[in-house]
Amino acid sequence: MIRVENVYKSYKRGGLFSLERKPVLKGVSFQSPAGECLAIVGESGSGKSTLGRFLIGIEKPDRGTVLLEGFDVFNRKTRKGAVSAVFQDYKSSINPFFTVEKAIMEPLGKDGSRQRVEELLREVGLPSSYRQKYSHELSGGEVQRVCIARAMASHPRFLLLDEAVSSLDVTVQLQILNLLKRLKERRGMGYVFITHDIQAAAYICDRIIFFRDGRIEETAETGQLKNVRSDYARKLLGVLSGTAEAAAGLEQA
Numbered sequence: 001m002i003r004v005e006n007v008y009k010s011y012k013r014g015g016l017f018s019l020e021r022k023p024v025l026k027g028v029s030f031q032s033p034a035g036e037c038l039a040i041v042g043e044s045g046s047g048k049s050t051l052g053r054f055l056i057g058i059e060k061p062d063r064g065t066v067l068l069e070g071f072d073v074f075n076r077k078t079r080k081g082a083v084s085a086v087f088q089d090y091k092s093s094i095n096p097f098f099t100v101e102k103a104i105m106e107p108l109g110k111d112g113s114r115q116r117v118e119e120l121l122r123e124v125g126l127p128s129s130y131r132q133k134y135s136h137e138l139s140g141g142e143v144q145r146v147c148i149a150r151a152m153a154s155h156p157r158f159l160l161l162d163e164a165v166s167s168l169d170v171t172v173q174l175q176i177l178n179l180l181k182r183l184k185e186r187r188g189m190g191y192v193f194i195t196h197d198i199q200a201a202a203y204i205c206d207r208i209i210f211f212r213d214g215r216i217e218e219t220a221e222t223g224q225l226k227n228v229r230s231d232y233a234r235k236l237l238g239v240l241s242g243t244a245e246a247a248a249g250l251e252q253a
């Protein structure tokens with residue numbers, strides 16, 4: 001269970017001597033039970049990635065807390081091995097001088113073994129011969145699979161996916177979304193899936209948070225998307241799916 005309680009954040013705006021601050025998160029609270037796939041969808045600049053960094057404890061909010069199983073995720077002991085993340089910029093998230101094997105073993109430390117790497121590669125649909133390859137020898141979709149394998153290596157209880165499929169082409173996106181769906185079913189692991197792509201969110205997630213200007217505008221179960229009330233959620237659904245009928249059809253995806 002991940003619980004976000006009344007989180008606020010502002011960043012300094014303007015030059016070196018400016019005292020002006022821009023509020024980015026304005027009192028965000030929600031919880032996600034273990035094993036849930038929760039999407040955070042919203043316009044660019046609405047604060048999704050900032051919230052994501054708090055969820056994995058790499059940055060601290062000005063106010064409020066993020067708790068994983070009741071413990072503060074900003075505490076290194078809480079998050080060690082328990083939280084993992086995959087980001088959009090997959091090309092730079094693997095050290096170019098590392099083989100696939102070394103990249104996957106990195107978070108495992110002494111517990112890493114060739115057998116474990118092979119198991120993880122199999123789970124993400126890559127042949128074991130890929131162990132010896134370097135990231136520049138792989139396609140974008142393959143590198144993202146390696147990133148997912150690495151993120152899962154420590155058996156995390158919680159995985160953050162921040163625009164993790166956005167820069168892949170549509171067919172590869174679908175393959176990765178199907179992989180995430182399978183892994184969720186097999187491992188019962190929870191995700192937070194940050195995206196501006198409502199179709200992708202509806203395809204793999206149980207619930208969607210519509211995020212706007214540092215606040216939660218509305219939350220909806222994926223099966224209830226046609227009943228969203230706010231204009232903002234309707235706009236996001238409408239803009240991306242074209243017609244109201246298509247928006248309603250998303251729930252069957």
Ligand SMILES: Nc1ncnc2c1ncn2[C@@H]1O[C@H](COP(=O)(O)OP(=O)(O)OP(=O)(O)O)[C@@H](O)[C@H]1O
Pocket residue numbers: 011012024042043044045046047048049050051196
């Ligand atoms: N470390 C930082 N220092 C200063 N400003 C920041 C910092 N991180 C984020 N911001 C600002 O906070 C706002 C929200 O950014 P954030 O990346 O969280 O939004 P987002 O919803 O993820 O956007 P996108 O979909 O474009 O990635 C932006 O105006 C951004 O410039």
